[in-house]
Amino acid sequence: MWGTDPVHEPGSPWENGYVESFNGKLRDELLNGEIFETRWEATVLIERWRRTYNQIRPHSSWAINRRLPSQGTRDAQCA
Numbered sequence: 717m718w719g720t721d722p723v724h725e726p727g728s729p730w731e732n733g734y735v736e737s738f739n740g741k742l743r744d745e746l747l748n749g750e751i752f753e754t755r756w757e758a759t760v761l762i763e764r765w766r767r768t769y770n771q772i773r774p775h776s777s778w779a780i781n782r783r784l785p786s787q788g789t790r791d792a793q794c795a
Contacts, residue, residue, distance in 0.1 A: 741769070 746765045752758035 742765070746762065750758075750761060752761070
């Protein structure tokens with residue numbers, strides 16, 4: 717139910733550290749270095765970055781789980 721979370725107000729992603737981290741990485745690694753000429757070009761480049769971000773590059777949680785995000789978590793694979 718909206719409004720019952722004492723930590724995050726609805727519609728305020730800037731209060732979520734994971735969202736803030738993702739937005740900063742997207743901005744620093746992709747958006748600040750590109751000038752998109754067309755919507756199609758933006759779609760292709762953002763999708764390429766998203767796949768790299770989610771499936772190829774290790775995240776900080778990789779040190780704990782020793783898995784890339786696309787490989788799932790230990791719990792999900794053991795079940």
